[in-house]
Amino acid sequence: LDGGAQRLDGGAMFGVVPKPLWQRRITPDDRNRIPLAMRCLLVEHPDGLVLVDTALGNKEDPKFMDIYGVDNAGEGGRTRLEDSLAGLGYTPEDVRWVINTHLHFDHAGGNTYRDRRGHVALSFPRARYLVQRGELEFARHTNERTAASYLPPNFEPVPFTLVEGEAEPLPGIHCLPTPGHVPYHQSVLVESGGERLCFLADLVPTSAHLPLPWIMGYDLEPLVTLESKRRLYARAEAEGWVLFFEHDPEVAVGRLARDGRT
Numbered sequence: 001l002d003g004g005a006q007r008l009d010g011g012a013m014f015g016v017v018p019k020p021l022w023q024r025r026i027t028p029d030d031r032n033r034i035p036l037a038m039r040c041l042l043v044e045h046p047d048g049l050v051l052v053d054t055a056l057g058n059k060e061d062p063k064f065m066d067i068y069g070v071d072n073a074g075e076g077g078r079t080r081l082e083d084s085l086a087g088l089g090y091t092p093e094d095v096r097w098v099i100n101t102h103l104h105f106d107h108a109g110g111n112t113y114r115d116r117r118g119h120v121a122l123s124f125p126r127a128r129y130l131v132q133r134g135e136l137e138f139a140r141h142t143n144e145r146t147a148a149s150y151l152p153p154n155f156e157p158v159p160f161t162l163v164e165g166e167a168e169p170l171p172g173i174h175c176l177p178t179p180g181h182v183p184y185h186q187s188v189l190v191e192s193g194g195e196r197l198c199f200l201a202d203l204v205p206t207s208a209h210l211p212l213p214w215i216m217g218y219d220l221e222p223l224v225t226l227e228s229k230r231r232l233y234a235r236a237e238a239e240g241w242v243l244f245f246e247h248d249p250e251v252a253v254g255r256l257a258r259d260g261r262t
Contacts, residue, residue, distance in 0.1 A: 001040040001084040003055025004072020005249070006106060007033035013205070015217035025208040026249070033069055036206070036247040038106055040081060041199045042088070043190055047170050048096025052188050052199050053246065054110030054123065055081050059153060068106075081110055095124040097170065100131040101201035102185045103139040104149040107246075111154050120153045130169055131155075132177070133162040134184035146182075146220070178203040178232060180225025181218065187232065189241070197242040197253070203228055206248035210256075 010032050014022040026034045041052040056072055058079050064070075074083035082092065100108045111129065112120045122129075139150040167175045174189040181202040188199040202218075203225065204210060212229055215222045236243060237256045244253050 001042050001051075002080050003038035003040045003053070003084070003110065004070065004080040006036050006038060006056065006071070007031075007069025008036055010034040012217045014208075015215050015219070015222065017214050022208065022214075026206070029069075035069075035249040037245075037249050037252075038072065039244070039246050039252060040084075040110075041188070041190075041197075041244060042085070042090075043173065043192075045097075045170055045173065049090065049094055050097040050099065050170065050173060051095050051124065051127070052099045053101055053107045053201065054098060055079070056106045057109035057111070057113060057123070057154070059109065059112070059114050059120070060105075060151075079110060092124045093126050095127045097173075098124050098127045098129045099169075099173070099175070099188055100129065100135075100155075101187065101199070102135050102182050103131065103155045104182075104202075105151050105154060107201065108154045109151070111158055120157050122158065128161050129158045130161045130163060130175075132175070132184040132186050133164050135182065135186075136160055136162065138182060138184055149218075176232070178228040180221050180223075180228045181216065182220055183224075185228075195242065196239055197244055198232070198236060199244045199246065200232075201246050203232065204243070205246060207245055207251040207254060208248075 010028040013034055028034050038055040040055055043050040056070055072080045074080045110123055113123050115121050139155055142150050163175055165177055172191040176187045176189055178185050178187045187201055187203055190197045212226055215225050219225045242253050245251055
C-alpha cells in the first residue's frame, strides 16, 4: 500500500557511508534530503486483513511536514494510505490486525488520527494493534536522542496486544526480532502458498542499504543492526524469501543474490 512519501537527510540515512558512494544510488535535493517511500503491507489473511505499519498519518503541523518533506495527502482530507485501501475496495474498519514494526512516527503515525474535535482516535477501530512489549516501553521512556522519533499520540491511546521476541500471532504471520535501529525493532515474515515475504522495515529501509555495512545514522546500535542483517540474510537466501523495502522510492520487492561482496 502507498502510505505517501517523505524526504530525510541523505547523510543521516546512510550514516558513515561517504556521500560520493551513496549519491550514486539516490540523488539528494538542494537540502541534502533524499526521496523515500512509506509503503505499508496489507495481507488478505483468512482471519481478516492484516496491516503492517501505518505510515505517518496526518496529525502533524505544516512545519513538521515541511522539515520531513512529507507528501501523504489523499483525496477529501484522507491520507494516501486510506486512498490505497479504498482502491482495493476496503475501508479502515475492515482491518482486523495492525502490526507495528516499531513506533517511530513514520511507521506508527497512522495508528491514530484527530477527529473534528481535535481528539485522538484509532484509525482502525476494529483492529487489534500489535507491537513488541519492549518497544512500547522504550517509546514511553525516551531521552534526548530518541524523543523526536516517538510521538505519544501515535501509541499512547492504542490498546496494544504485546508480544515478546519471535511470535506467530496468526498462522503464517511471524514477528522476527531484528534489533539495531532500535532495541526492539521487528520485521514481519508472511508465509502463503509456499512463498515467504519479509517486510524488513528499518532493518534494510531501501535496496541501497542491502550491503551489510550500509547502515543508517539513525540506528541506535549499528553493530547490532549489522548482525541482525547477517542473520536474516542467511535465512532469506536459504529459504528464497521475497524482501519488501518500506522506504525505497523505486524498488518495492526483490530477492537476495550473492555477489561475493559484503
